[in-house]
Amino acid sequence: MIVTVTLNPALDLTYQVDALVPHGTHRVTTVAERPGGKGLNVATVLHALGEPVLATGLLGGPTGDRVTGLLAGVGVPAAFVAIAGETRRTVAVADRDDATGFWEPGPRVTAGEWAAFTDHFGGLLARASVVALSGSLPPGVPIDGYATLIRLAAAAGVPTVLDTSGEALRHGLAAGPDLAKPNAAELAALLAAPRPVMAATRNTSQPGPAGALGATRAAPSGREVADATVALDHGARAVVVSHGPLGLLALTGQGAWRGVPPERLAGNPTGAGDAVVAALARGLRDRTPWPHLLADAIALSAAAVAAPLAGRIDEDTYRRLLPAVRVSAA
Ligand SMILES: Nc1ncnc2c1ncn2[C@@H]1O[C@H](COP(=O)(O)OP(=O)(O)OP(=O)(O)O)[C@@H](O)[C@H]1O
Numbered sequence: 001m002i003v004t005v006t007l008n009p010a011l012d013l014t015y016q017v018d019a020l021v022p023h024g025t026h027r028v029t030t031v032a033e034r035p036g037g038k039g040l041n042v043a044t045v046l047h048a049l050g051e052p053v054l055a056t057g058l059l060g061g062p063t064g065d066r067v068t069g070l071l072a073g074v075g076v077p078a079a080f081v082a083i084a085g086e087t088r089r090t091v092a093v094a095d096r097d098d099a100t101g102f103w104e105p106g107p108r109v110t111a112g113e114w115a116a117f118t119d120h121f122g123g124l125l126a127r128a129s130v131v132a133l134s135g136s137l138p139p140g141v142p143i144d145g146y147a148t149l150i151r152l153a154a155a156a157g158v159p160t161v162l163d164t165s166g167e168a169l170r171h172g173l174a175a176g177p178d179l180a181k182p183n184a185a186e187l188a189a190l191l192a193a194p195r196p197v198m199a200a201t202r203n204t205s206q207p208g209p210a211g212a213l214g215a216t217r218a219a220p221s222g223r224e225v226a227d228a229t230v231a232l233d234h235g236a237r238a239v240v241v242s243h244g245p246l247g248l249l250a251l252t253g254q255g256a257w258r259g260v261p262p263e264r265l266a267g268n269p270t271g272a273g274d275a276v277v278a279a280l281a282r283g284l285r286d287r288t289p290w291p292h293l294l295a296d297a298i299a300l301s302a303a304a305v306a307a308p309l310a311g312r313i314d315e316d317t318y319r320r321l322l323p324a325v326r327v328s329a330a
């Protein structure tokens with residue numbers, strides 16, 4: 001089974017209003033609730049595809065119970081560790097034009113709860129084919145929390161996909177995940193962060209596979225390849241950078257590829273990256289050749305844009321677009 005890790009899940013609430021007016025009072029026309037958190041989106045997408053999946057992470061309080069109930073309602077198998085703090089809510093207020101988000105930070109996790117989670121995670125690895133680690137770390141989880149989980153998985157021979165941002169990403173990469181999936185903004189932040197000392201040496205005097213792939217190419221496409229190598233410099237074995245409607249760029253030990261959606265879809269792009277991670281996790285498990293894997297991720301994430309709710313896919317869009325995706329060497 002594919003294990004998805006969500007350390008900072010949420011009860012995701014969407015309030016629909018006619019028009020959002022700052023400082024005003026609004027009558028909410030509908031309230032929608034769904035399990036929130038990037039790893040839960042990955043799990044929901046995989047489950048919709050019929051893939052065996054298990055969602056894990058940390059949940060607490062009545063809000064955590066509500067998330068557990070909503071996951072059970074959509075049939076996603078889950079094994080979360082209970083914490084004393086109350087699981088957060090993420091609130092989106094949607095009007096006719098756009099949506100405005102309010103993200104609670106999440107409960108503080110104690111050292112004992114984090115230790116209980118790492119034990120629990122270690123126990124799941126015997127049954128795991130791939131682990132997907134997604135989203136932010138809640139307060140109290142060490143900033144190298146993902147690195148700890150990646151090392152545990154590697155010791156058990158289980159490949160990992162890491163999708164997070166900022167310092168959690170930088171520290172997680174140092175543990176050598178099999179694959180990282182930053183979006184363009186997350187990659188830009190990584191480029192601005194201090195580079196590991198080893199990488200600086202490699203870039204200037206000993207180009208590794210990534211440097212050899214892209215560093216000398218002309219802008220603009222070569223620039224993207226060169227930028228993406230930063231994830232490999234930090235320790236990832238491969239990287240897939242998502243560029244919104246422009247598609248995906250993969251740098252791997254076997255080569256570099258670019259995939260572009262056959263059409264630009266209107267819809268809800270929130271969670272499209274999580275659909276990419278779902279496709280990548282499945283492809284890692286199946287050892288799918290990279291060009292096919294990228295095509296699958298492009299079609300699946302477009303299908304996520306076409307579905308109104310994050311964590312859902314429009315299966316007709318997926319089937320229609322998959323044969324039309326073109327992937328080329330970067
Ligand atoms: N309008 C669109 N039409 C078709 N495909 C799209 C569109 N927007 C995004 N995609 C696909 O979804 C992929 C992921 O999108 P994006 O780069 O926005 O991810 P993300 O920022 O990580 O999203 P999130 O974290 O909200 O899940 C893109 O690489 C692309 O293939």
Ligand SMILES: [Mg+2]
Nearest residue numbers: 163183273274
């Ligand atoms: Mg993302």
